[in-house]
Structure formats: C-alpha cells, structure tokens
Amino acid sequence: MNSDSSKPVTAAVLVIGDEILSGRTKDKNIGYIAEYMTTLGIDLKEVRVVSDDEADIVAALNALRKRYTYVFTTGGIGPTHDDITADCVAKAFGLPIHHDPRAVAIMAERAAKTGTEMNEARMRMTRMPVGSELVLNKVSGAPGFWIENVIVMAGIPTVMQGMLDEVAPKLKTGVKMISETIRADAREGDVGTELGLVAKANPETMIGSYPFFDEKGDPNTNIVVRARDPEKLAAAKAAVEAMLVKVKAEMNKA
C-alpha cells in the first residue's frame, strides 16, 4: 500500500439495489467496508443507497467520484436486466462500454468447467467501460472492475469481501486513525457538557459519545476518542478520564 501522511485518503460507498431499499435484503456491506477502510487508514466519508435506476445511479456516482479519493460500489453487476451498474459507470465517465476480453476469457473458462453455457446473460457480466482494470472474483468468477477512482464490486457479501481483498493492496492509504474507548459508567446526560469542553480543548482528536444500556439495563455511555497521533490520543483519553472522575465526585457530593 502507498502510505502518504500528507493528506487524508477518503472514500464513499454507493450501494445499488431495489432489494435494499425495499427491506427485502438487509445490507451487510456498509459496515464491513466501513471497518475495512478504517483498518486501511482511509476515511469513509459518505454512503448512499440508491435504486436500480440509471439517472439516480449516474447522479450519485458523479457527486461522489468528484468529492472523494475512491468510490466503492456494490450490487448491480449480475447477468439480469436489472443489473445496470456497468452501463451507469460508463455513462457517468462518458466512456464507451464493451465486453472486456479478459473477463470473457474468465467467464468462458468457468462456464466450461461448470458445464454451463456461455450465453447472452453471462456475456452481460463481462461488460465494462473501456480502460477498466479487472477486480478478480475468486468466489464466483464474474469479475468486478476499477475505472479511474471508482471500484465496482458485487453485492453478495462473500464476493464483495473477496473483491475488497483484491483491490486493497493497490489503494493509496493515509495514516491510520487509532482509537480508545472509555466506558463512562455514567449517563450521557450527566457528562455531556463537560465532555464538550474536553473535545474543544483537544481539537486534533475526534471525541464521540455513544449511549447504550448496560448489562444491568442501566443507561451508560461509551466515549470514543480517535486521532492519528498516538500522543494526542493519549492526552485526550487522560483528559476524558480525569473529567469523569471529577463529574462523578461532584454528583456523589450532591
């Protein structure tokens, strides 16, 4: 991976598919990619889910690809009429689309092995914008593709995960964000104001506050401090812990 500490590397995810918007299929890719990007040191900045509609897909692609280092799409690269992602990517870039000969060879070899026919539907899965790089699919054969800063992957989670492993070594990455989680053992509403002051005093860290119900069913809070610099992270963590001690002592007095 090409690590460059000078500026953050950013990404967006575009999930394509009516089945996610109807609730029929529950997306499992967003959370997976989010965690994967964090591990790589790439900042996932935005996610969009759109239906299998050409105008919507093209508009979302154009908005996202201009704004972020990478756009990862999932879904819509199968063999059926509702699989229109490749056409939409070609349209967004103003590029011609063709049957990629490397993809045709992969699909033909696989068809021969599995005793299936290299028919029109399977040929559909070899269509990609001219100039694309293949993203190999070790799970089910049909490759995704990578054109400029857009990486087009399958929607099936196991296939998508394999494709992500294929492209990861080639991605530019930034300095990894590191994080510490501090369990407050306090209600969010009891520490919120003071936490805001700690956040203001530690501008090069990101401090988030996540309420949850703990094992006793009581309201509790996880405070997550994130930073790229380990020293700044440690300082902010210490400041949060000191704040918690102080606030709890004051509450016990009251």
Added chain:
Amino acid sequence: MNSDSSKPVTAAVLVIGDEILSGRTKDKNIGYIAEYMTTLGIDLKEVRVVSDDEADIVAALNALRKRYTYVFTTGGIGPTHDDITADCVAKAFGLPIHHDPRAVAIMAERAAKTGTEMNEARMRMTRMPVGSELVLNKVSGAPGFWIENVIVMAGIPTVMQGMLDEVAPKLKTGVKMISETIRADAREGDVGTELGLVAKANPETMIGSYPFFDEKGDPNTNIVVRARDPEKLAAAKAAVEAMLVKVKAEMNKA
C-alpha cells in the same frame, strides 16, 4: 393513515454519525425502516449516511427533503457536543431553534423520577426548530421532532423503533406494494436473458433477480416480482414460472 392511490408516497433515510462511517457501530436502522416503509406503502427511494459535520448534514437534508415526501433522520439528537442534528435541521429550513417547552417538561419530569439533574446537557436534548411537533420517546424520554416533511429520530435502534411507531399513524401512505418470490432452482446466468424479456413484457411490475448459494452450496436465484396491482402481479408471476419451465426444458435437451 391517509391512503391516496393517486400518487406514490416516497421517503429517504438520512443516517447521521461518525460511528457508522468508522465501522464502530453497525447500522441496524436502515433495514428496519426499509421494511417498515414497504409495509406502510411508502417507497423508500434513497438512503444516505453522513458524518457529524454541519455542512454535510445540511446539504444532504436539503437535497433529500426537496425530492421526497418524507425524510427520516436517525442519530445526533443526544446531549453531547457531537449531537448537532437539531441545529442542522433548523439551518436547512432557515428556522430559529429554541428549547421546546413541552420537551423541557418531559425531560424535567423524567429527571425528577430518575433522580438525575436537569443540567445543560439534558437541556440540549430539548432544542428543536420553532414550529416542530414532538415525536414521543417511550423508551428513554428525550423526544424526537417532526418539522415540515423531516422526521428526526434517535440513533439507538429500540428508541428509533418506538419513534417510528409514534409517527406511523400520521403519515400519508400509498397503495401497498405487494410481492411474490419465485425460487428459480437455476443459476442466474442461465435465466437472465429470458427474465429480461419477461420484465419488458410486464412493464407495470418490478422484477428483480437475487442470486444466492442454496442449502447444497449450489448457485441459485430468487426472482422477486413486485407490483401495486394484484392481477398484474399474478400475471407476471405466471410468466416467470412459465419461462423457468421452458428454459429448464431446453437446458435438459442440450
């Protein structure tokens, strides 16, 4: 609910929170709301996930609220410095923000009951744009709000689900989309082209194709037909089934 068959009622979801984009928290609200909307007869058309950044939230709100009947937001209405959803909604609508007196009363009563203090952080949770309706929260007290076509809900799934139940009876709804799932017992690549012809011949239905690995580990396909009109749904389902019989017979011959 106010059912109006003349035009579809649409919705978007805006998920707000760094914790989703970092992968630390896995979103459980998108799929839940998607299924809920389908049951109500509301078409969920788009989902966006953005970070806790004012400019990003305001831009997404303005894009979505102008385009869809309803926008449902989740997250960012807690008591801490990173909870900025209310401010962003006020800004998007150009409305002043205030401590809603009904929300203050609810929070004060709850603070008295739980022996907690009605402090600055808890007062923060009563801020909403002037003119908002409350969305009651039976789980943890702090209400969401509803202003024009934007419904602002909590990020914690149990709280969000309760809020959705509160607003559902007041939503305009369309004619429910009904669906049938046909298990193809065939590879998607073997039926894709013919399925496209069936889809073309049944323009008032939506036909989706979803590959999966079945119980034997073999590639299989679910074909989902959706329509608002039961007769059109039945006709399209019959056409899909007839197509499957024909394609499989041809494959056996070959």
